[in-house]
Each structure stands twice: as C-alpha cells, then as structure tokens.
Amino acid sequence: MNLNINGKKEVTYDAIVIGSGISGGYAAMELCLKGYRTLVLERGRMVKHGEYPTANMDTWDLENRNMVSAEEKALHYFKQSRLSWWVNQDNKHWINKDDEYPYDEVERFDWIRGHHVGGRSIMWGRHCYRWSDIDFEANLKDGIAIDWPIRYKDIEPWYDYVEKFVGVSGQKEGLKQVPDGQFLKPFPLNCAEQHFREAVGKVYPHRVVTPGRVANLSEYNPENHKGLRSQCLSRDRCWRGCPYGAYFSSLSGTLAVAAETGNLTIQADSIVTEIVFNTQTGKADSVRIKDANTGEESEFFARIIFCNASTIGSTSILLNSRSETFPDGLGNSSGELGHNMMDHHYGMGARGTLPGMEDTYYKGRRPGGFYIPRFRNIDEETRRTDYIRGFGYQGQASRGPNAPAGVIGADLKEVIFTPGEYGIGMTCFGEMLPYHDNKMFLNFDKTDKHGMPTIVFDAKLRENEAKLRVDGVTCAEEMLEAAGCKDITSWNQETAPGACIHEMGTARMGRDPRTSVLNKWNQMHEVPNVFITDGSCMTSSGTQNPSITYMALTARAVDYADRQIKAGSL
Incomplete structure (x- = not known):
C-alpha cells in the first residue's frame, strides 16, 4: 500500500499566477526573481518560444492568399469575423473558435481572445504609451465614476523599470499627456510622414505626429533585454509570433x-474554476482547476495569488468564486465586480493621397507607423464644451502599386512596377467612460462544455463617445488638408466594445471598499492575499494603449506584496 503523505505539500507553492499573458508573465517573472516558487496556471495549450507555425511563411505560402473562407468563418468565427481584418490564415491558430468558446450578448461585444501560453502577448499591437495625471485625475475632475487611488508619481518609477526590460522604441516629445520614457531609438518616420508632421505642426501646434512607441527592439542590449530576445528585423509579421524575440512577449521575455x-x-x-476563500484566515487558500482535456479536477495552494487571466477571464473567475462570505463573487461586497466595463473605440478615421515626392521611396517594412497623442481636453486652451476626454491616432504613409483602373495586359505590366502616389491614413482611438451599467455577468443556468457558466456582455458606447467620434473624424480630415492631401475620405463606423482588444475596468481600483474591488496596490480590499493587475483593475480607460501600464502596475504590486510578506503583514 502506497500512501502519499506529502500530498498537499506537492501542490503548494509560494505564489500562484493565473494567466500567462502580458501581466501574468510579468507577475511570474517578478515573483520568481524574488525567490518565490511560482505556479502559472494557463487554461490554454502549451506554446514555447519559437513554436510559431506561420512566422516564416510568405503570402504565397498561405492558403487562399491568407484569407479564411466564408464557410470557415461562418462555422468557427461567426462573432470574431465581424471584424473583417481579424481572422486570417496566418493568425487563426492563436484565435479561439466561437463555436467552442461561446458567450452571450445583451449588447454586442466583440471578444477577441486566444487560449495558449503567452496569451495575447503573442498577438498584441505593441504600442506603449505612458499615462499622465491628466488621466489619473480625470474622473475626479469630471465627476465621473470614482477617483483613481494613484497618481503618475506613484507609477512613474515602475514605467522606467519595465520599459528598460520590455524595450520601447520612441522619440521624446516633452508632452504632458504622454510623458517621455526610457526609449530606444525610434523607427523613423518616412519622408511623407515627416512632411505630415511638419505641416500639421505649423497649422495645429498642439497636434504632434511622432513615431509610434512600440515594444520592438530597434536596438538590442542583452543587459536589459533578457530572455530569448534579439534586434528587430522589421519583418512586420509580429502577430504571427516572432522567432527572433524581437518584440516583447511573455514567451521570449518574462516567462523565459x-x-x-x-x-x-x-x-x-x-x-481555473474558483479561488477558494478561508473564512477563518480571511484569505484565499487555494485555486481549483479543471483539466481542459480530461475534466480532472485539482487544487493548488499558495500564500499569495495573482489573478491575471485578462479583464474578462479574471472577473469571471472571481464571480464564480462564491462562498457563504461572498455569495456574489470573491471580494465583491461592493457589488462592482463585472461593472464599469470599458474599451477604446475606433472605426473612425480618414485617408488621402499626398501629391509630390515621386522621386522618393523607403526601404523595407516597420513594426509601426506614426502616432498622434491626444490634444483635446488636456488644459483650458484645448477644452471642449460638447464632450469630455479625448482621442489619439495611429497611422502611416506608404506608396502603393501604380495600377490605374481599366489598365490590363501588357500596359498593366509596364506601369505596375512604378510606385503610385503616397497615401496617408489614420485611425482614431477614443476614450470610453466608465459607466456602471456597462457590465459583464455570469449565467449560471447555462454552462459550456467544461461546466463553466456562460459569460454575458451588456456594454455599449453612449452619448459622450458619439460626440467624441464626430470630432475625431473632423480633426483627421483637417490634418490631411493641412498636409496638402487630396481625395480625402473619412469614415465613422461605430465599433462595439471589445473590438479594440483593450477591455478593462471590471474589478477596479479605488480608495473605498464600498465602491471598488482593489486598493492602490492592486490588492483586493477584502481578500488581502489576492492581487489583480490585468486590465480589470483600471478605473478609467484613457486613450493610450494600456499594456505598458498593466506591466508597470504588476511590477509595483509584486514589490509591495514581497515587502508585506517580509514584514510579516501578509
């Protein structure tokens, strides 16, 4: 007879991290570096750095010229393919099939996600922009939702810390709305973009066209960029996975x-099915899981738990972690868990052709184009009376092939090798306010194939967002006109929340446990050994891509947890 007398010991760790994406990977690295035996639980399949099936394939190597058939979309991607650009042959292996991972909608929600080690850090757009006190003070000044419990000075040193490791290329501009950081050299603007920068700056001094600040190593420093990393080759195939580790991901960076x-x-x-709360200690004891393949259930124990399963994933776990103490979800006495759902919104922008510069061209590709930071409602001079908050733009200029309409045969062969005119296009990304009624919740009466309750979304853009969008399109047209563009076209096709893949806010930070889930250290008010540092912690959404902020908050929270443990307080 064999008795396992070390049963609980074998499944006990110093720390458990739920999720292996941008923030989960960072939590795991910081915990491990501080000496904590750390278990990372990932609901998806194992992927190791370099296991990127399409990373070295050319367009002609991909089926159907990289397009997924209408039949396949209708069968497997009927919700995610509502975004026409998203599901392709080169990235579909990173994307969950809608028929296998269903969810319900009161209001349309475009949930973009993949289940695998590394999470969306493999697929992300890599833009990294700091927040400023314009963002952290916005709720208080506008009388919206609740005040952030932190300010820029609290997170500034952690931006410095993570930027050095991540490697963010960019150009210092001295702008108060997007503070400068620890930048590598930028991927430079091409000649048309430089012209655009100068022309816009002359007419609109508050509007700055700058190289996109992206987590691609324009320079490689092994002392800072540890892991499995090397310099960016500007292949512009980032969302397939980079075998060179040239952009930051959990696989090539933090987990390595x-x-x-x-x-x-x-x-x-x-x-993860639930986090188990111990009423005697007032803390979480363990994390229960179900094997995705066999259905076998297990339980793992730890002193501290970091929940980094993404905004929706983390909140789903917390809502499903019900007990006598917390019948509405772990740490949810405030009732705010699942509420205040935010995302950025886009589907608005403009493009035009730029005459001249026929004798110039550019070589190769880049991992990013230009960025125009927010310039509305940042001070009294830029204040609007019709809406609050603001928007930013991402775009690029390029020369396409010269293929005039109606030209065929030998004539087409003659002209197609001559570059066409420069074109400039930009997409506007707007801030979404933290409305309490924008929410997600669980339907416990309808379960998926794993026995988990169905996630239901009920969130939408509202009046402030609609007014902001009109101005965002107008400003884009104005800037193209200032640059001398012709044939300007614009669009304002309202997107549903989720489409920007920046969902956040469902377990927000705050000072008061009655109106928030987390304190200023990303620590649950009511369950002190549980920390949440993914997008669910956000109190407002800003206009900037949020991932670098998640990582800074994560490193800060791990440092705090470590200090509390060493002081005997946790």
Whole structure:
C-alpha cells in the first residue's frame, strides 16, 4: 500500500499566477526573481518560444492568399469575423473558435481572445504609451465614476523599470499627456510622414505626429533585454509570433527569465474554476482547476495569488468564486465586480493621397507607423464644451502599386512596377467612460462544455463617445488638408466594445471598499492575499494603449506584496 503523505505539500507553492499573458508573465517573472516558487496556471495549450507555425511563411505560402473562407468563418468565427481584418490564415491558430468558446450578448461585444501560453502577448499591437495625471485625475475632475487611488508619481518609477526590460522604441516629445520614457531609438518616420508632421505642426501646434512607441527592439542590449530576445528585423509579421524575440512577449521575455531562476512551474490546459476563500484566515487558500482535456479536477495552494487571466477571464473567475462570505463573487461586497466595463473605440478615421515626392521611396517594412497623442481636453486652451476626454491616432504613409483602373495586359505590366502616389491614413482611438451599467455577468443556468457558466456582455458606447467620434473624424480630415492631401475620405463606423482588444475596468481600483474591488496596490480590499493587475483593475480607460501600464502596475504590486510578506503583514 502506497500512501502519499506529502500530498498537499506537492501542490503548494509560494505564489500562484493565473494567466500567462502580458501581466501574468510579468507577475511570474517578478515573483520568481524574488525567490518565490511560482505556479502559472494557463487554461490554454502549451506554446514555447519559437513554436510559431506561420512566422516564416510568405503570402504565397498561405492558403487562399491568407484569407479564411466564408464557410470557415461562418462555422468557427461567426462573432470574431465581424471584424473583417481579424481572422486570417496566418493568425487563426492563436484565435479561439466561437463555436467552442461561446458567450452571450445583451449588447454586442466583440471578444477577441486566444487560449495558449503567452496569451495575447503573442498577438498584441505593441504600442506603449505612458499615462499622465491628466488621466489619473480625470474622473475626479469630471465627476465621473470614482477617483483613481494613484497618481503618475506613484507609477512613474515602475514605467522606467519595465520599459528598460520590455524595450520601447520612441522619440521624446516633452508632452504632458504622454510623458517621455526610457526609449530606444525610434523607427523613423518616412519622408511623407515627416512632411505630415511638419505641416500639421505649423497649422495645429498642439497636434504632434511622432513615431509610434512600440515594444520592438530597434536596438538590442542583452543587459536589459533578457530572455530569448534579439534586434528587430522589421519583418512586420509580429502577430504571427516572432522567432527572433524581437518584440516583447511573455514567451521570449518574462516567462523565459522566470524559467531561468528555477522557481517557475507552468501548467497548461488548466481551467481555473474558483479561488477558494478561508473564512477563518480571511484569505484565499487555494485555486481549483479543471483539466481542459480530461475534466480532472485539482487544487493548488499558495500564500499569495495573482489573478491575471485578462479583464474578462479574471472577473469571471472571481464571480464564480462564491462562498457563504461572498455569495456574489470573491471580494465583491461592493457589488462592482463585472461593472464599469470599458474599451477604446475606433472605426473612425480618414485617408488621402499626398501629391509630390515621386522621386522618393523607403526601404523595407516597420513594426509601426506614426502616432498622434491626444490634444483635446488636456488644459483650458484645448477644452471642449460638447464632450469630455479625448482621442489619439495611429497611422502611416506608404506608396502603393501604380495600377490605374481599366489598365490590363501588357500596359498593366509596364506601369505596375512604378510606385503610385503616397497615401496617408489614420485611425482614431477614443476614450470610453466608465459607466456602471456597462457590465459583464455570469449565467449560471447555462454552462459550456467544461461546466463553466456562460459569460454575458451588456456594454455599449453612449452619448459622450458619439460626440467624441464626430470630432475625431473632423480633426483627421483637417490634418490631411493641412498636409496638402487630396481625395480625402473619412469614415465613422461605430465599433462595439471589445473590438479594440483593450477591455478593462471590471474589478477596479479605488480608495473605498464600498465602491471598488482593489486598493492602490492592486490588492483586493477584502481578500488581502489576492492581487489583480490585468486590465480589470483600471478605473478609467484613457486613450493610450494600456499594456505598458498593466506591466508597470504588476511590477509595483509584486514589490509591495514581497515587502508585506517580509514584514510579516501578509
């Protein structure tokens, strides 16, 4: 007879991290570097750095010229393909099939996600922009929702810390709305974009066209960029996965460094069903999981737990973690868990052709184009009376092929090798306010194939967003006109929340446990050994791509947790 007398000991760790994406990977690395035996639970399949099936394929190597058939979309991607650009042959292996991972909608929600080690850090757009006190003070000044419990000074050193590791290329501009950071050299603007920058700056001094600040290594410094990384080759195939580790991802960066410490254990195919609360200690004891393939249930124990399963994933776990103490979800006495859902919204912008510069061209590709930071409602001079908050733009200029309409045969062969005119296009990204009524919740009466309750979304854009969008389109047209563009066209096709893949806010930070889920350290008010540092912690959405802020908050929270443990307070 064999007795396992070390049963609980074998499933006990110093720390558990739920999720392996942008913030989960960072939590794992910081914990492991501080000496904590850390278990990372990932509900999706195992992926190791370099296992990127389409990374070295050319367009002609891909089926159907990289397009997914209408039949396949209708069968497997009927919700995600509502975004016409999203599901392709080169990235579909990173994308969940809608028929396998269903969700319900009161209001349309475009939930973009993939289940695998590394999460969306493999697929992200890599733009990295700091927040400023314009963002952290906005709710208080506007009388919207609740005040952030932190300010820029609280997170500034952590931006410095993570930017050095991540590697953010960019150009210092001295703008108060997007503070400068620890930049590598920028991927430069091409000649048309430089002309655009100068022309816009002359007419609209508050509007700055700058190289996009992206997490691609324009320079490689092994002392800072640890893990499995190297310099960017500007292949512009980033969302396939980069075999060179030239852009930041969990696989090439944080998880690789964590593994080197010997303190990391990753368990894939592990669906977290709940975090178990101990009424006697007032803390969480363990995390229960279900094997995604076999359905076998297991339980793992730890002193501290970091929940980084994404805004929707983390909040779903918390809502499903019901007990006598927390019948509405772990740490949810405030009732705010699941509410205040935000995303950025886009589907608005403009493009035009730029005459001249026929004798110029550019070489190769880049991992990003230009960025125009927010210039509305940043001070009294730029204040609007019709809406609050603001928007920014991402875009680029390029020369397409010269293929005039109606030209065929030998004539087409003659002209097609001559570049066409420069074109400039930009997409506007707007801020969404934290409305309490924008929410997600669980339908416990309808379960998926794993027995998990169905996630339901009920969130939409409202009046402030609609007014903001009109101005965002107008400003785009104005800037193209200032640059001398012709044939300007614009669009304002309202997107549903989720489409920008920046969902946030469902377990927000705040000072008061009666109106928030987390304190200023990303620590649950009511369950002090549980931390949440993914997008669910956000109190407002800003206009900037949020991932670098998640990472800074994560590093800060791990440092705090470590200090509390060493002081005997946690």
